[in-house]
Amino acid sequence: MEGRRVPKSLFVLLTCGLLAFGALVMLVRMPRPEDPTEEDSSDSPMLAALTANSPPGGRRNDKGPLLKEEDAVCRSKSCIETDILREPAKPDDPFQLNQAKDFFKACISTGELEKVGLKPVFQMLQLYGGWPILSPPGTWNATNFNWWRSMADLKRMFGTSSIFDIVVNQHLSNPNFSTVHLQQPSLFLSRPYYINKNNFPSYLTAFKELIVNIVKELKSSPAISSFPNLSGPLNLKYIEAKAAEIVAFEEEIAKLSRDGVETQYGLRNFTATLTLNYLQAIFNNYTTPNSTNKVCKDHIINGPMLFRKILKIIMLKPSCIMDIKLELKKLLDFTFRTAGTTISETQLVSMSDTNYMGNMFELLSTTPVEVLANYLHFRMLSWVVSGTTAAMRGHIHKYQRVVYGITEPSPRSLYDFRDYVCASSTEEKFGLALTQPYLNRVKIGNDVVEKAADMMEQVRKSFIQLLDSAKWMNSSLKGSLRKKARTITPCIGFAPWMSPNGSEFDRHTFQEHLNNHFAGLNIGNGGYLQKLWNVRAWLTDQKLKLLKERFVPGCKWTTFPGQIGAFYDIRRQAVNVPLGLLQAPFFYDGVPIAVNYGGLGSILGHEFTHGFTVYGWTETTSGKFSPISQCLIDQYNRFKVPEANLHIHGALTLDENFPDNGGLLEAYKTFKTFAPKTPQKLPGMTKFSQEQLFFIGFANEFVDAWNCPVGSPMNPQKYKKCSAFN
Structure with a gap:
């Protein structure tokens, strides 16, 4: 076709019609599940899923397509990051930059990950009372399991939520300060897939198969010999039944949750901001009519009108009290324990959906504790297993292929996929420390x-x-x-003070900024998973510390x-x-x-x-x-x-x-x-x-x-055109 002119009529059709379809593809907002595949990403859980199908390549001409390999110059963000992080640590470099290089090295050392194996995973599970699905039927002991402790550390150590989420939000009436905010959680598989599950049956099946495959991998690991309570033959029928319970429990959470529109725009009549002790009093008097484990009392709650109004909002029936107790003060103290923040009884706590909180208590009161432990601890595992063995990563990629249509990553001609993922993850956590080496390389x-x-x-x-x-x-x-x-x-x-060619004062300012930003972070000398947990906990603490920080514009x-x-x-x-x-x-x-x-x-x-x-x-x-x-x-x-x-x-x-x-x-x-x-x-x-x-x-x-003609997709005749201003 080179050298031939496109007829004007065809050109208009292409620009006003077919290109509209191209724009449409980009505009469709597909459901965004919380993906387990990027074990290192606190803010972008879909990173590995996205990068698995995109060229990490890296060596691109900034103004054109991929260059031939012999002409390649390292100009792309990912390529520059990898080059910086692969350089040996230098004594004169900032401590924070050397920590970044240490983290990256641990991430790409897949041989060491294979050597360590799955023992750290077993140790993690034992800390929280074990993963019931791993134990022989009827042998799991719930004594060491505490649901709100697991939920709190899922937030603190892994940066994600499960039963409900705890975040720090700006105070509505005083934007310089913040409140503790309770809201509905993110799910492993996005809510629309459950609500429209007839359209996505393979997704729920893939979720269940992922759980089963993780269990089978753990059961076959040599590390399991160190945990005699988990020994026993593989009971596949039992494991599949327990995996189905995990999926079914999250489906129930999805049914209680609201979509993004309702959460953002439709909940003003179901939002409350109360002091912590006031909110605790409400939860203390919560009842669930369908609970099989409740103590009923004939009593009337007497209190201020606001108190009775909030009770009504979250559908409390003050004639019964659940035996599932949520001690908010303990939960928040545990969540904020390493953030240097003390939670007082008068701390303001807001809820964006009081109906959800009430309904969640109903669900918790009727859910066997074993199902709860299986679900919470699967959510923990989903964030760490792809930081272990190649076999575990293979199960993750199999799940990705079904849910996201992503092919299994393979080494590229210029950069290995693992390098790319690890560089992106390191930059996300240590980006400020990479600033001056990056500025030295870009022009x-x-x-x-x-x-x-x-x-x-x-x-x-x-x-x-x-x-x-x-x-x-x-x-x-x-x-x-x-x-x-x-x-x-x-x-x-x-x-200006970030420039590597700045004055002595600028260099001092930059180092001071690094020290302040990374204060309290030490990834330690342990293996990759330990470094990952350390940096994740630190990242969460930085967000939780905002509760006591005054926001300064700029x-x-x-x-x-x-x-x-x-x-x-x-x-x-x-x-x-x-x-x-x-x-x-x-x-x-x-x-x-x-x-x-x-x-x-x-x-x-x-x-x-x-x-x-x-x-x-x-x-x-x-x-x-x-x-x-x-x-x-x-x-x-x-x-x-x-x-x-x-x-x-x-x-x-x-x-x-x-x-x-x-x-x-x-x-x-x-x-x-x-x-x-x-x-x-x-x-x-x-x-x-x-x-x-x-x-x-x-x-x-x-x-x-x-000059799109009237009636073309970009100039429809029967619809009103929209403007943000008029």
């Missing part, structure tokens, strides 16, 4: 950072102008939004500058744009401004708009969706991927669709303001207008720029 000048910062300021101005033009807003709301828009802090690239500068992903820090009211985004394909130096505003500009606008998803904009004062939100919800609900037979869940994705829409409008307005009178052309793409270049940079298409 992105300060002028690029300054250009991006200027783009951010121009996008801010466009936001305010679009805000002023919004006809539906009253002057009071506009004034408060305008004030907030002027206070949002841009954190672009990296801080840049925190703890993100690895090579990270490819911007974000809005709601606590600090800051837009964070790491250096990794200030390069292709998001930003090109010396190209028409249309391309950069369509790429980086729309990202800046998106993150800036994240700061305004409430304030009566996406929701009315009554908690209902605003007309603007409803328009976007309806628009996205119409998108469907036939292959998956799924529509986008417009309400569930509103928190991203709204900034997408607003950010694009802001970037486009800024581009139009500064577009030169003489159109700039891009070599090799001279036939495209500036407006078309903008949307090429955005990787999308637009009705006016592409």
